Amino acid sequence: MTRICNTIESNNFGHYVFIQIVTTFAPxxxxxxxxxxxxxxxLLLEGVSPTATALFEKAGYSDIESLPKAISEEALIERxxxxxxxLGIRSKTQLTAKVLSNAPHLWAVGCFCxxxxxxxxxxxxxxxxxxxxxxYSNTRSVAELTxxxxxxxxxxxxxxxxxxxxxxxxKDAANCYELRGKALGIIGxxxxxxxxxxxxxxxxxxxxxxxIVPKLPMGNAIATNSLDELLSLADVVSLHVPADAxxxxxxxxxxxGQMKQGSILLNLSRGSVVDIDALADALENGHLQGxxxxxxxxxxxxxxxxxxxxxxxxxxxILTPHIGGSTIEAQDxxxxxxxxxxxxxxxxxxxxxxxxxxxxxxxVHQSAQRILHIHQNVPGVLSAINQIxxxxxxxxxxxxxxxxxxxxxxxxxxxxxxxxxxxxxLRQLPQTIKVRWLY
Numbered sequence: 001m002t003r004i005c006n007t008i009e010s011n012n013f014g015h016y017v018f019i020q021i022v023t024t025f026a027p028x029x030x031x032x033x034x035x036x037x038x039x040x041x042x043l044l045l046e047g048v049s050p051t052a053t054a055l056f057e058k059a060g061y062s063d064i065e066s067l068p069k070a071i072s073e074e075a076l077i078e079r080x081x082x083x084x085x086x087l088g089i090r091s092k093t094q095l096t097a098k099v100l101s102n103a104p105h106l107w108a109v110g111c112f113c114x115x116x117x118x119x120x121x122x123x124x125x126x127x128x129x130x131x132x133x134x135x136y137s138n139t140r141s142v143a144e145l146t147x148x149x150x151x152x153x154x155x156x157x158x159x160x161x162x163x164x165x166x167x168x169x170x171k172d173a174a175n176c177y178e179l180r181g182k183a184l185g186i187i188g189x190x191x192x193x194x195x196x197x198x199x200x201x202x203x204x205x206x207x208x209x210x211x212i213v214p215k216l217p218m219g220n221a222i223a224t225n226s227l228d229e230l231l232s233l234a235d236v237v238s239l240h241v242p243a244d245a246x247x248x249x250x251x252x253x254x255x256x257g258q259m260k261q262g263s264i265l266l267n268l269s270r271g272s273v274v275d276i277d278a279l280a281d282a283l284e285n286g287h288l289q290g291x292x293x294x295x296x297x298x299x300x301x302x303x304x305x306x307x308x309x310x311x312x313x314x315x316x317x318i319l320t321p322h323i324g325g326s327t328i329e330a331q332d333x334x335x336x337x338x339x340x341x342x343x344x345x346x347x348x349x350x351x352x353x354x355x356x357x358x359x360x361x362x363x364v365h366q367s368a369q370r371i372l373h374i375h376q377n378v379p380g381v382l383s384a385i386n387q388i389x390x391x392x393x394x395x396x397x398x399x400x401x402x403x404x405x406x407x408x409x410x411x412x413x414x415x416x417x418x419x420x421x422x423x424x425x426l427r428q429l430p431q432t433i434k435v436r437w438l439y
Contacts, residue, residue: 003041003067003186003429005256007353008110008279010376015056019148024139028247032124032251033124033409035135035356035436037059037060037061037062037063038060038061038063039063040061040063040085040086040346041063041082041083041084041085041086041105042063042064042065042084042085042086042088043079043080043084043086043087043088044057044064044065044066044067044087044088044112045069045070045071045076045087045088045089045090045093046066046067046068046069046070046089046090046091046092046093046112047067047069048066048088048089048090048112048335049332049334049335049336050066050087050110050329050335051331051332051335051336051339052088052110052112052335052338052339053066055335055336055339056339056343056344059343059347061248061343063081069302070089070090070092070093070302070306071093073094073096073098073099075100076093076099077098077102077103079102080099080102080103080104080105080187081102082107083101083105083106083333084105084106084422085106085107085108086098086106086109086110086342086346087103087106087108087109087110088109088110088112088338088339088342089109089110089111089112089118089342090111090112090113090116091111091113091118092118092269092301092302093118094118094122095109095118095120095124096123096289097120097123100120100124100127100129101127103333104128106127106384107129107130107345107346107434107436108129108130108131108132108134108342108345108346109124109129109130109131109132110133110339111131111132111133111134111338112133112134112331112334112335112339112341112435113133113134113325113334114133114134114135114137114138114325115133115135115243116131116133116396117174117243117350119131119395121330121355121356125357125404125406126357126406126407126433127434128353128374128407128433128434129353129356129357130342130345130357131354131355131356132338132345132353132354132355133338133341133353133355134333134334134335134338134341135335136150136191137325137330137333137334137336137337138190138324138325138327138330138333138334139191139195140195140329140330141324141326141327141330142240142268142324142325142327143192143195143196143199144199144268145294145320145323145324146192146196146238146268146292146324147196147199147203148202149266149292149318150179150184150200150236150238150264150266150292151179152292152318153236153264153266153289153290153291153292153316153318154176154177154179154182154236154264154290155176156175156176156290156315156316158290158315158316158317158318159315159316163313170171175289176189177204178204178268179200179202179203179204180204180205181204181205181206182205182206182208182235182236183205183206183207183208183234183235183236184196184197184200184205184207184208184223184234184235184236184237184238185208185209185210185224185230185231185233185234185236185237185238186207186208186209186221186238186240187209187211187227187230187237187238187239187240187241188211188213188239188240188241188242188269188311189210189211189215189221189223189240190240192240192268192269193209193211193238193240193317194218194221194389196216196238196240197209197217197218197219197221198218198219199383201218201219201220201221205236207219207220207221207222208221208222208223208224208230208233208234209221209222209223209230210223210224210226210227210229210230211394212246222231227255227256227436228308231255231258231259231260232258232260233260233292234259234260234262234263235260235264236263236264236265237259237263237264237265237266237268238268238274239251239265239266239267239268239274240264240268240269241269241270241273242269242270242279243269243272243273244271247270247272247273248272248273249272249273249274249275250272250273250274251267251274251278251279252274252278253275253278254273254274255285256278256279256282256288257282257287259287259288259350261287262286262287262289263288263289264288264289264290264291264292265279265288265290265291265292265295265377266291266292267291267293267294267295268292268294268295268324269294269295270295270301271295271296271297271299272297273295274293275299276296276309276310276311276428277310277425279291279293279311280310280311281313283314283316283317284314285312289316290316290317291311291316291317291318292317292318292319292320292370293311293317293318293319293320294321294322294323294324295322295324296322298311299321299322300321300379304394310398315406341353341354347438348364348370348438349362349370349372349411349434349438350360350362351409355410356407357374357407358402358404358408358409359401359402359404360400360401360405360409362400362411363398365397365398365413366400366439367416368397368413368415369413369414369415369416369421369437369439370411370412370413370414370415370433370438370439371411371412371414371421371423371426371435371436371437371438372409372411372434372436372438373385373409373410373411373412373432373434373435374407374408374409374432374433374435375380375407375408375409375428375429375431375432375433376406376407376408376431376433377403377404377405377406377407377408377411378431381410381429381431382401382408382410384429384431385410385426385429388425388426388429389412389414389421391425392421392422392425394414394415394421395414396412396413396414396415397413397414398411398412398413399411399412399413399414407433421437423435423437
């Protein structure tokens with residue numbers, strides 16, 4: 001059987017030339033090709049897990065460059081202008097409006113880490129760039145370090161370790177306690193907080209938690225009515241909250257002063273949550289007996305920059321360089337999760353998990369042409385899109401729309417015919433931000 005298949009070729013990621021190919025074959029429909037995967041350029045920075053590269057290759061992408069470190073803003077802009085379509089970063093690379101405005105071919109960014117605060121999400125949204133991350137992949141790693149630090153601090157291991165390195169032998173049980181039977185107060189009962197809850201209870205702790213959003217308890221954990229109540233009861237307080245205006249310096253002099261005498265504070269969440277000077281004062285005057293801090297208000301940009309904190313050289317204090325999620329297992333999970341989201345978006349148009357464009361979960365219609373259209377969220381856009389398709393005498397077999405703030409995202413599955421859809425008219429709509437013929 002002879003059929004005419006419509007395919008596309010392109011010399012960059014935004015301009016298409018439509019070609020008709022006559023073939024003889026048996027299938028019921030013609031498989032159309034999108035922008036050739038071998039021409040899609042992927043740049044991964046900051047030592048993104050090899051798992052991500054393996055997944056991209058398995059999905060058919062071959063032009064992949066992976067660098068072990070972050071690069072300068074100037075170098076990044078130069079590479080993005082050179083035709084990078086997919087960019088993978090971790091926490092050090094800053095994607096400002098300046099950087100994103102110099103990325104004409106960029107379709108998606110993968111933040112291979114927990115947060116997306118290093119990306120100007122508002123500007124990415126305006127440019128139609130999908131931004132994904134992996135918010136839950138390091139949950140176990142952070143939870144385990146939290147439990148480990150509790151044990152170390154209750155046993156005063158930091159100061160005993162330091163003394164042993166200096167030749168002193170502090171063999172005594174003074175102020176050293178078991179975890180069992182102590183009250184743990186968890187502030188922020190999300191994925192990490194709830195897992196810490198389960199692990200702590202398994203070790204015999206009594207778990208209390210406080211969250212601004214009502215959460216069902218895990219195991220025998222008890223929700224307190226207020227933060228004040230939790231602070232008055234907890235022997236150990238562990239913070240697992242996001243960084244936003246409501247949590248900035250949340251643990252200041254007043255709140256730290258409400259903690260039980262001789263209790264311990266752990267912060268493995270965000271550096272802006274704890275007032276370091278107030279914490280140092282509480283440790284120095286003996287109100288708190290210890291602290292474990294993994295995140296800081298100001299962190300070195302790399303190994304070349306010196307780390308300075310008032311908490312240095314204080315006894316029974318554990319300072320770690322933002323390594324809560326830094327395990328091989330966590331990085332492998334993050335690589336798999338973030339890369340999978342990017343592949344789903346590029347191959348199917350699925351935008352679930354995006355922080356910058358509306359989320360859509362989509363079925364696959366291989367017998368249809370799929371068009372992705374990101375646009376300004378104003379009245380009349382969908383009507384204009386449908387009119388263009390109608391004028392080309394094509395039938396829509398599926399249409400999926402979601403909006404988020406100023407941006408709308410519509411996916412159109414158009415019935416395959418000998419005449420392919422010309423998306424040039426869609427690109428010319430004044431409200432269009434990005435448009436792509438997927439397959």
